[in-house]
Amino acid sequence: MALIALSLSLSLASPVLAQAVSDPTPLQYRDAAEEARFHALAAELRCVQCQNQSLADSNAQIAHDLRREVLVLMQQGNSDAQIKQFLVDRYGEFVLYRPPMEARNALLWFGPPVALLIGAGVLVWVVRRRSRGIEPMDKSEERW
Known part of the structure; x- marks a missing residue:
C-alpha cells in the first residue's frame, strides 16, 4: 500500500519537477x-x-x-x-x-551517402544475380 501511495505521489509531483526553468530577467x-x-x-x-x-x-x-x-x-x-x-x-x-567539414569528421559528412550508395549497389547486384539464376520452366517439366 505504501508503494502505491509513493508512486502516486511521485506521478503527481513529476509535472511540477519537469517544468522548464523560466528566465527571471x-x-x-x-x-x-x-x-x-x-x-x-x-x-x-x-x-x-x-x-x-x-x-x-x-x-x-x-x-x-x-x-x-x-x-x-x-x-x-x-x-x-x-x-x-x-x-x-x-x-x-x-x-x-553545423560543424566545419574537416578530415577528422569527414565520415560524418560523407558516411551516410556512401552507405546508401553501397546498399543500393548490393541490392542491384542481388536482384540481377537472382534474375539470371531463375530460368522459365517448360510445361513439360512441370511436376505435380
Missing part, C-alpha cells in the same frame, strides 16, 4: 539589429544539456546562462566566429549545429 538588446543577430546566432548553437534543441529554443538553466553570455560577448564587440570559437573551446564542437 529578460535580455536587453541595444537595438533591433543586435537582437536579430543574437537570434540568428543562438539558432546556430546547440544547447549543451538538451542536445536536440538550439540555444534559442531551450529552456534549460544552462541555456539561459549561455544566451546571456553570448549577448555579453556580442556587446563586447566579438564577431560571430569569435563567439562560436569561444563556445567550441569551452564545450567542444558539439555546441555547433
Whole structure:
C-alpha cells in the first residue's frame, strides 16, 4: 500500500519537477539589429544539456546562462566566429549545429551517402544475380 501511495505521489509531483526553468530577467538588446543577430546566432548553437534543441529554443538553466553570455560577448564587440570559437573551446564542437567539414569528421559528412550508395549497389547486384539464376520452366517439366 505504501508503494502505491509513493508512486502516486511521485506521478503527481513529476509535472511540477519537469517544468522548464523560466528566465527571471529578460535580455536587453541595444537595438533591433543586435537582437536579430543574437537570434540568428543562438539558432546556430546547440544547447549543451538538451542536445536536440538550439540555444534559442531551450529552456534549460544552462541555456539561459549561455544566451546571456553570448549577448555579453556580442556587446563586447566579438564577431560571430569569435563567439562560436569561444563556445567550441569551452564545450567542444558539439555546441555547433553545423560543424566545419574537416578530415577528422569527414565520415560524418560523407558516411551516410556512401552507405546508401553501397546498399543500393548490393541490392542491384542481388536482384540481377537472382534474375539470371531463375530460368522459365517448360510445361513439360512441370511436376505435380
